[in-house]
Amino acid sequence: MPKIQLLSEDLINKIAAGEVIERPASVVKELMENSLDAKATSIIIEIENYGKDLISVRDNGEGMDETDARNSMVRHATSKIKDVQDLFSIHTLGFRGEALASIAAVSTMSITTKQQGRMEGFQITMEAGRIIQEGIIGAEEGTTIQIKNLFFNTPARKKFLKTDSVELRHIIDVIQRYALINHQVSFRLLHQGNELINSPSMADLRSKVASIYGIKAAKEMLGVQYDHEGIRIYGLVGKPSQSRNDKSQQAIFVNKRWIKNEDISTAVYDAYHSLLFVNTHPLLVLGLELDPARIDVNVHPTKSEIKIEQKEAVVNAVFTAIKEALQSHNLTPTVEMEEQLTFGTPRRTLPKTGIKYAFDSSAQAVFTVNESSSGSEYASAEEVSIAPEQGFPEDIPATVAFPALKILGQVHKTFFVAETAGGVFFIDQHAAHERLLFETLKRQFAGKKIARQALLFPKVLECTLEEIQILRQYAEEIAALGVEIEDFGGASQVVKAVPAVLGRSSVEEVMAGIFARFGEPGSGRGGVRAEEVLSDMACKAAIRAGQSLSPKEAQALLDEMQRAEVFSHCPHGRPVAKSFTPHEIKKWFYRG
Numbered sequence: 001m002p003k004i005q006l007l008s009e010d011l012i013n014k015i016a017a018g019e020v021i022e023r024p025a026s027v028v029k030e031l032m033e034n035s036l037d038a039k040a041t042s043i044i045i046e047i048e049n050y051g052k053d054l055i056s057v058r059d060n061g062e063g064m065d066e067t068d069a070r071n072s073m074v075r076h077a078t079s080k081i082k083d084v085q086d087l088f089s090i091h092t093l094g095f096r097g098e099a100l101a102s103i104a105a106v107s108t109m110s111i112t113t114k115q116q117g118r119m120e121g122f123q124i125t126m127e128a129g130r131i132i133q134e135g136i137i138g139a140e141e142g143t144t145i146q147i148k149n150l151f152f153n154t155p156a157r158k159k160f161l162k163t164d165s166v167e168l169r170h171i172i173d174v175i176q177r178y179a180l181i182n183h184q185v186s187f188r189l190l191h192q193g194n195e196l197i198n199s200p201s202m203a204d205l206r207s208k209v210a211s212i213y214g215i216k217a218a219k220e221m222l223g224v225q226y227d228h229e230g231i232r233i234y235g236l237v238g239k240p241s242q243s244r245n246d247k248s249q250q251a252i253f254v255n256k257r258w259i260k261n262e263d264i265s266t267a268v269y270d271a272y273h274s275l276l277f278v279n280t281h282p283l284l285v286l287g288l289e290l291d292p293a294r295i296d297v298n299v300h301p302t303k304s305e306i307k308i309e310q311k312e313a314v315v316n317a318v319f320t321a322i323k324e325a326l327q328s329h330n331l332t333p334t335v336e337m338e339e340q341l342t343f344g345t346p347r348r349t350l351p352k353t354g355i356k357y358a359f360d361s362s363a364q365a366v367f368t369v370n371e372s373s374s375g376s377e378y379a380s381a382e383e384v385s386i387a388p389e390q391g392f393p394e395d396i397p398a399t400v401a402f403p404a405l406k407i408l409g410q411v412h413k414t415f416f417v418a419e420t421a422g423g424v425f426f427i428d429q430h431a432a433h434e435r436l437l438f439e440t441l442k443r444q445f446a447g448k449k450i451a452r453q454a455l456l457f458p459k460v461l462e463c464t465l466e467e468i469q470i471l472r473q474y475a476e477e478i479a480a481l482g483v484e485i486e487d488f489g490g491a492s493q494v495v496k497a498v499p500a501v502l503g504r505s506s507v508e509e510v511m512a513g514i515f516a517r518f519g520e521p522g523s524g525r526g527g528v529r530a531e532e533v534l535s536d537m538a539c540k541a542a543i544r545a546g547q548s549l550s551p552k553e554a555q556a557l558l559d560e561m562q563r564a565e566v567f568s569h570c571p572h573g574r575p576v577a578k579s580f581t582p583h584e585i586k587k588w589f590y591r592g
């Protein structure tokens with residue numbers, strides 16, 4: 001007796017629904033995508049009981065006629081592709097013709113729709129995939145789709161839903177992401193009548209980001225622009241100082257589709273390499289425009305994964321685009337150029353109490369500056385901070401270098417304090433020195449000129465098979481790092497020379513660092529692995545916290561920072577400097 005059965009349409013739809021519709025947020029995503037494909041400029045999402053009782057998505061898009069409305073809920077029915085050719089050149093968010101059928105199979109769904117210019121609209125209601133009511137109805141132009149009792153007939157799926165707040169978070173996330181990349185479309189989310197998202201149509205991406213991530217974040221984020229050989233990249237990326245402990249404010253889109261792609265994400269992190277502190281994540285709204293014929297979006301039913309033809313070119317473009325954005329901006333945290341530019345203009349932000357504090361400049365205890373570092377005598381803090389004629393440039397370019405600073409002293413043998421007309425800086429001596437050494441080593445590495453030091457007594461290392469494999473695979477990079485190694489056969493490797501900047505590390509430590517860094521999985525683009533070894537070397541060789549510095553040494557470090565290209569963070573992502581503007585300092589003391 002044959003055992004193979006042909007499954008019923010109902011069961012097929014339920015199986016498909018299992019893949020596409022995982023949770024209420026998946027319904028919201030599919031319906032919004034349909035609205036965007038229908039060229040809507042306004043999308044209003046209303047939910048009740050975290051989406052479990054009702055999800056309604058209303059748009060002002062092109063609508064459907066009666067026949068299309070009926071067919072829209074049939075599985076494998078779509079207006080978006082016609083033949084195989086179309087499948088390999090997708091220009092819309094949907095194309096599989098299964099979202100509505102899948103949702104209808106596990107809910108009660110009604111569609112109310114009216115095409116533009118038509119007198120009447122059409123409404124159709126289905127329960128578990130069967131039509132229970134349909135007819136002509138008065139309606140606004142566009143489409144409203146209502147889903148009630150989601151998963152009522154698939155109790156297992158209902159049981160696996162997370163807590164209400166997690167499900168709501170997913171809904172908010174997916175709406176925010178689509179709102180970000182469609183800045184000209186207005187999005188609203190209402191939960192039990194309370195407005196949770198109101199993101200109006202905006203003229204540009206930055207304004208849209210402001211409506212979602214907040215004005216301050218949007219203002220600080222750096223613009224990305226890249227257009228080369230058919231790859232266009234645009235968007236906004238956060239400064240390292242804006243990084244977060246999670247990835248919730250990261251959104252990457254390919255042809256306006258929100259996607260997850262490991263290769264693109266790795267390229268992003270590689271571009272931030274040495275600017276992020278461990279386990280922190282940059283803010284991102286990144287759009288890629290690629291030729292639809294060069295990507296395959298038909299990888300997974302949720303359409304959030306893609307395969308990219310010529311992946312290397314795309315990831316390199318992402319890497320370059322972000323790197324350029326980061327390099328062309330001043331990344332020092334809290335150095336507000338705006339503050340500096342408006343500096344000298346008296347501000348009155350505090351309520352006037354009528355009390356005037358007498359300020360005796362002669363009685364101010366300014367840090368004593370060692371005679372060796374002070375050519376010119378410093379005026380009192382008050383005079384310094386309000387005199388606009390302190391030589392402040394009228395126009396500070398965006399790529400401004402570290403400002404010229406005057407050293408005031410060292411605190412806790414860890415930080416030094418310096419000042420400029422724009423404010424007071426606290427500088428982490430270890431982080432600053434580490435960054436400078438790292439930049440020098442990187443330059444030397446690029447030119448294959450890392451100074452090496454021959455060992456008086458070459459060191460024999462017994463290596464594991466993996467370590468020998470690393471030495472062979474990365475022989476060139478390891479040599480460029482300043483390590484000279486000879487293979488003695490078997491497990492024995494003889495280290496004959498090591499980088500001159502060894503700092504406090506032993507030969508074994510340097511080699512262990514090399515094995516650890518090169519053994520890590522990762523892309524290795526832009527010599528990222530070698531850079532990690534260099535950053536370890538810089539860390540070991542840099543001035544430590546707790547080390548006394550003479551003002552002369554501190555000033556020399558500052559002078560070097562001024563000449564450096566990257567100075568905002570140590571190679572492990574810790575900030576080098578923190579500044580306080582005169583305005584902020586005055587606020588501490590209620591001086592308006």
Ligand SMILES: Nc1ncnc2c1ncn2[C@@H]1O[C@H](COP(=O)(O)OP(=O)(O)OP(=O)(O)O)[C@@H](O)[C@H]1O
Pocket residue numbers: 030034035038059061062063064068072073077078079080093094095096097098099100101143
């Ligand atoms: N909001 C809408 N406005 C106008 N037409 C719509 C709307 N929603 C759905 N449609 C029509 O219904 C069809 C079926 O929608 P459905 O989401 O099931 O499939 P799809 O979008 O074509 O593909 P996918 O399954 O990948 O989403 C669409 O191709 C479209 O023609």
Ligand SMILES: [Mg+2]
Pocket residue numbers: 030033034093094095099100
């Ligand atoms: Mg669709």
